[in-house]
Amino acid sequence: xxxxxxxxxxxxxxxxxxxxxxxxxxxxxxxxxxxxxxxxxxxxxxxxxxxxxxxxxxxxxxxxxxxxxxxxxxxxxxxxxxxxxxxxxxxxxxxxxxxxxxxxxxxxxxxxxxxxxxxxxxxxxxxxxxxxxxxxxxxxxxxxx
Amino acid sequence: xxxxxxxxxxxxxxxxxxxxxxxxxxxxxxxxxxxxxxxxxxxxxxxxxxxxxxxxxxxxxxxxxxxxxxxxxxxxxxxxxxxxxxxxxxxxxxxxxxxxxxxxxxxxxxxxxxxxxxxxxxxxxxxxxxxxxxxxxxxxxxxxx
DNA sequence: GGTGAAAAACTCGATCG
DNA sequence: CGATCGAGTTTTTCACC
Numbered sequence: 001x002x003x004x005x006x007x008x009x010x011x012x013x014x015x016x017x018x019x020x021x022x023x024x025x026x027x028x029x030x031x032x033x034x035x036x037x038x039x040x041x042x043x044x045x046x047x048x049x050x051x052x053x054x055x056x057x058x059x060x061x062x063x064x065x066x067x068x069x070x071x072x073x074x075x076x077x078x079x080x081x082x083x084x085x086x087x088x089x090x091x092x093x094x095x096x097x098x099x100x101x102x103x104x105x106x107x108x109x110x111x112x113x114x115x116x117x118x119x120x121x122x123x124x125x126x127x128x129x130x131x132x133x134x135x136x137x138x139x140x141x142x143x144x145x
Numbered sequence: 146x147x148x149x150x151x152x153x154x155x156x157x158x159x160x161x162x163x164x165x166x167x168x169x170x171x172x173x174x175x176x177x178x179x180x181x182x183x184x185x186x187x188x189x190x191x192x193x194x195x196x197x198x199x200x201x202x203x204x205x206x207x208x209x210x211x212x213x214x215x216x217x218x219x220x221x222x223x224x225x226x227x228x229x230x231x232x233x234x235x236x237x238x239x240x241x242x243x244x245x246x247x248x249x250x251x252x253x254x255x256x257x258x259x260x261x262x263x264x265x266x267x268x269x270x271x272x273x274x275x276x277x278x279x280x281x282x283x284x285x286x287x288x289x290x
Numbered sequence: 291g292g293t294g295a296a297a298a299a300c301t302c303g304a305t306c307g
Numbered sequence: 308c309g310a311t312c313g314a315g316t317t318t319t320t321c322a323c324c
Contacts (some may be wrong), residue, residue, distance in 0.1 A: 019299065035301080045203070052192050053193040055191055058146065066248055084285055094284060096281055103211055135248075136240040138238075140237060164319090175291070176319080
């Protein structure tokens with residue numbers, strides 16, 4: 001992981017569909033060298049994948065929320081992960097410091113759909129209590145870095 | 146926006162570097178037709194862009210936090226957005242329901258760097274009080290949908 | 291939306307700084 | 308480690324139906 005790798009990462013974060021020639025130009029490398037570097041970054045896990053940034057509105061998924069989860073007992077992160085990964089409305093989940101055990105970032109078509117999804121979370125994971133904050137408007141959404 | 150467009154979106158969300166042939170196969174289209182559809186989705190804004198999912202650990206940005214922001218006065222979302230967009234450590238920001246005015250998702254190299262970034266937020270935006278929750282571990286990070 | 295052909299880009303060696 | 312070269316393959320990108 002050096003400045004060349006960082007340049008490659010910046011390039012594919014800005015546009016994941018860049019050609020190897022473009023990636024190489026951004027990093028000061030030839031196209032084959034850029035491919036080798038990028039392949040290595042993916043293989044090593046530094047780059048987990050490539051995805052499209054979709055406007056949720058376009059998919060009619062209007063409702064977004066942050067949900068603080070308070071658990072019963074002491075579930076391990078692995079247990080929590082397993083319980084949450086089958087609920088597609090949970091797009092992000094972290095264990096956190098403070099009173100709550102985890103914070104979930106959820107996406108749903110509407111409030112009814114969100115409520116249903118939260119009920120599924122409470123049924124699947126060892127959850128004592130949840131506290132939801134509905135997103136009113138999205139101010140910023142930057143790709144990491 | 147029909148089921149074909151949705152199939153295309155699912156495909157490029159799973160892998161933004163799919164070839165048009167792969168995208169077409171996922172949607173039941175020929176490669177040129179898939180390209181026309183994808184170009185249209187990008188032009189219409191339904192797809193905002195393509196990015197890489199990077200492991201923050203690999204970039205040595207170990208520290209992640211959710212920061213609830215309580216504002217003084219009644220800043221408009223546009224004012225908040227303007228104040229936050231120059232702070233690169235803020236990767237995501239939403240106005241929310243409840244007591245807090247906004248929730249920030251922040252990324253930093255370490256706790257010291259995070260503290261500095263939060264101070265910048267407090268100096269730049271009309272912030273009365275912040276409440277931070279440090280991320281301990283990332284359980285899930287799915288591309289939207 | 292499909293087809294087909296031209297142009298561009300990628301892939302994989304080997305070879306040399 | 309990376310550049311370059313070259314041949315074979317795949318992908319992209321058109322015009323046209």
